[in-house]
Amino acid sequence: xxxxLTITEKIILDHVNNRAISPGDxxxxxxxxxxxxxxxxxxxxxxxESIGINKVFDREKIALVPDHFVPNKDILSAKQAKILRExxxxxxxxxxxxxxxxxxxxALLPEKGxxxxxxxxxxxxxxxxxxxxxxGFATGVxxxxxxxxxxxxxxxxxxxxxxxxxxxxxxxxxVSGKDLVLYLIGKIGVEGANYxxxxxxxxxxxxxxxxxxxxxxxxxxxxxxxxxxxxPDEITEAYVKDRxxxxxxxYKSDDGAEYSRVLNFDSGEINPxxxxxxxxxxxxxxSEASAKNITIDQSVIGSCTNGRIEDLRIAAQILKGxxxxxxxxxxxxxxxxxxxKMAEKEGLIDIFMDAGAVFSTPTCGPCLGGxxxxxxxxxxxxSSTNRNFKGRMGDVTSEVYLANPAVCAASAILGKxxxxxxxx
Amino acid sequence: xxxxxxxxxxxxxxxxxxIIPARYLNDSNDxxxxxxxxxxxxxxxxxxxxxxxxxxxxxxxxxxxxxEHAPRAIKACGVSVVIAKSFARIFYRNSFNIGLFILEAxxxxxxxxxxxxxxxDTGEIKNKTENSIIKSKPIPKFMSELVNxxxxxxxxKKKIKGGKA
Numbered sequence: 001x002x003x004x005l006t007i008t009e010k011i012i013l014d015h016v017n018n019r020a021i022s023p024g025d026x027x028x029x030x031x032x033x034x035x036x037x038x039x040x041x042x043x044x045x046x047x048x049e050s051i052g053i054n055k056v057f058d059r060e061k062i063a064l065v066p067d068h069f070v071p072n073k074d075i076l077s078a079k080q081a082k083i084l085r086e087x088x089x090x091x092x093x094x095x096x097x098x099x100x101x102x103x104x105x106x107a108l109l110p111e112k113g114x115x116x117x118x119x120x121x122x123x124x125x126x127x128x129x130x131x132x133x134x135x136g137f138a139t140g141v142x143x144x145x146x147x148x149x150x151x152x153x154x155x156x157x158x159x160x161x162x163x164x165x166x167x168x169x170x171x172x173x174x175v176s177g178k179d180l181v182l183y184l185i186g187k188i189g190v191e192g193a194n195y196x197x198x199x200x201x202x203x204x205x206x207x208x209x210x211x212x213x214x215x216x217x218x219x220x221x222x223x224x225x226x227x228x229x230x231x232p233d234e235i236t237e238a239y240v241k242d243r244x245x246x247x248x249x250x251y252k253s254d255d256g257a258e259y260s261r262v263l264n265f266d267s268g269e270i271n272p273x274x275x276x277x278x279x280x281x282x283x284x285x286x287s288e289a290s291a292k293n294i295t296i297d298q299s300v301i302g303s304c305t306n307g308r309i310e311d312l313r314i315a316a317q318i319l320k321g322x323x324x325x326x327x328x329x330x331x332x333x334x335x336x337x338x339x340x341k342m343a344e345k346e347g348l349i350d351i352f353m354d355a356g357a358v359f360s361t362p363t364c365g366p367c368l369g370g371x372x373x374x375x376x377x378x379x380x381x382x383s384s385t386n387r388n389f390k391g392r393m394g395d396v397t398s399e400v401y402l403a404n405p406a407v408c409a410a411s412a413i414l415g416k417x418x419x420x421x422x423x424x
Numbered sequence: 425x426x427x428x429x430x431x432x433x434x435x436x437x438x439x440x441x442x443i444i445p446a447r448y449l450n451d452s453n454d455x456x457x458x459x460x461x462x463x464x465x466x467x468x469x470x471x472x473x474x475x476x477x478x479x480x481x482x483x484x485x486x487x488x489x490x491x492e493h494a495p496r497a498i499k500a501c502g503v504s505v506v507i508a509k510s511f512a513r514i515f516y517r518n519s520f521n522i523g524l525f526i527l528e529a530x531x532x533x534x535x536x537x538x539x540x541x542x543x544x545d546t547g548e549i550k551n552k553t554e555n556s557i558i559k560s561k562p563i564p565k566f567m568s569e570l571v572n573x574x575x576x577x578x579x580x581k582k583k584i585k586g587g588k589a
Contacts (some may be wrong), residue, residue: 025441026564026567038493039446039449039491039493040490040491042452043452043492043493043496046452047577051577051580051581051584052575052581052584068449069449069450073450074450076450077450078452080450080451080452082444117532123490124490124492125489125490126488126489126490126514140490140513140514141490141517141518142490142491142492142514142517142518142521142522143492143518144492144518144521144522144575144576144577145517145518145521145576147576147577148521148576148577148580151563151580152580156566156576164520190437190484190487191437191483191484191487191510191512194484194510194512194513195513221514223489224512224513226513279437280572338450360514368441368446368489369441369445369446369447370446370447370449372577387439387441387489388443389439389442390439390441391441391442391445391464392441392446396464
């Protein structure tokens with residue numbers, strides 16, 4: 001027996017040829033799934049082609065998802081999407097999704113059982129860390145990393161130290177994974193976990209579902225983390241068992257595994273959070289945020305962070321039978337076509353549209369200021385997305401406030417930042 | 425290698441949206457990236473920067489998105505080195521992967537407009553304006569091999585030629 005290992009170290013160790021690893025080691029890791037999108041893959045494909053080999057490492061381990069500017073927002077975006085399509089055709093890539101089948105990559109891949117517990121996943125998108133929710137090691141990389149992986153099926157990685165984050169107790173009403181992660185980032189800062197793996201655990205997660213775990217892992221990068229992982233359990237098993245088309249492994253951290261820090265939070269003390277411009281670490285309780293009387297021009301519900309069916313259900317619960325404020329826009333974007341269909345079946349689309357919202361096709365669009373809801377100068381948005389950097393959703397003088405879908409829905413109704421209890 | 429250039433100084437948490445806003449990510453052409461580099465942090469940057477100049481910043485430079493367009497935009501401007509107190513993880517690896525020199529150092533003693541000389545082999549930064557010397561953090565061996573090879577793809581090609589891949 002060697003030293004006790006964290007779940008992250010165990011997964012990495014099983015994907016390298018080294019007999020032992022320690023934090024700080026640079027290793028060559030075998031990759032189970034490599035991911036790219038319509039923004040990052042075109043550069044990767046160009047770099048891949050410059051290597052001068054004419055095959056990909058494994059057509060069944062590559063996912064190409066056009067989701068950022070698709071359906072194509074303009075001619076240049078169309079050209080980028082075309083590069084993906086041509087490459088997918090040429091190499092018969094198994095997981096290529098044409099728009100209509102495509103959704104936001106980080107909601108789509110788990111939904112379709114493409115990423116699984118115990119996997120080592122690299123994606124040319126920073127929110128690749130989302131899959132840590134399933135108990136895999138998943139990390140965002142760049143286009144050149146993706147190019148190298150497409151060719152060789154492996155990639156250099158630095159073994160990270162881990163920070164253990166424990167949330168105990170039952171969360172309050174309206175408190176979701178989004179609030180826990182915004183609260184955490186508020187405590188440790190946007191650089192608080194730089195280069196490190198965040199490992200989440202605690203009794204709170206028996207009270208929340210997979211969608212909350214995805215939201216938390218998704219925003220690990222907003223604390224600078226390399227990954228954000230949960231130990232898989234019966235909730236994970238229930239989610240993956242009918243989706244998986246191949247074997248998967250549940251890893252667990254050993255007793256006595258080393259952590260650079262252990263943080264303990266009482267979830268019962270945490271309220272819905274709003275992160276003020278221009279950093280996700282500027283989070284505060286909804287009561288404090290709503291007391292500031294901040295009017296909003298737009299509310300966005302969607303993205304890889306909060307565009308799942310559970311998010312839409314909560315928003316619909318708040319919006320049912322109500323109208324959004326005059327001169328306020330509410331944009332609701334389901335993260336995948338399957339979520340879209342569920343929303344339709346459950347009558348959620350009617351609720352949104354009757355309230356005066358736009359309900360549209362899956363895309364990352366407004367989250368990164370791409371399209372489908374761009375802000376003019378001086379405008380303000382509340383958003384269930386993940387980043388509120390300067391100019392993130394549009395003009396450099398616009399502002400983005402981050403919150404959970406319930407807060408975004410309530411704020412749309414009142415035309416100012418407000419909590420669910422203010423409208424129900 | 426030794427570089428010498430004028431400093432463009434930025435603060436903490438310069439995110440990748442500031443380095444290259446997403447509205448320009450529908451085109452990964454170097455010239456497009458060059459024109460809009462640092463646009464949301466300093467609208468005049470791309471017209472003022474010259475070949476060899478340096479970007480110097482505070483903590484967490486390059487935080488946010490994985491877009492490799494960010495270090496590519498900086499490289500396309502002719503920036504020789506980026507020096508920051510710390511870098512966000514993905515930006516850090518992207519820079520090495522594309523062959524952009526970056527160094528971690530205490531940047532408090534370097535001001536906007538200073539002229540500095542950087543020796544990437546010794547990690548020594550000479551501030552010619554202030555007449556001071558700053559030591560940067562050493563770079564792991566593998567990573568200096570990467571950047572000296574010209575990036576990960578050039579490194580891979582070398583490996584293939586050497587029959588090791």
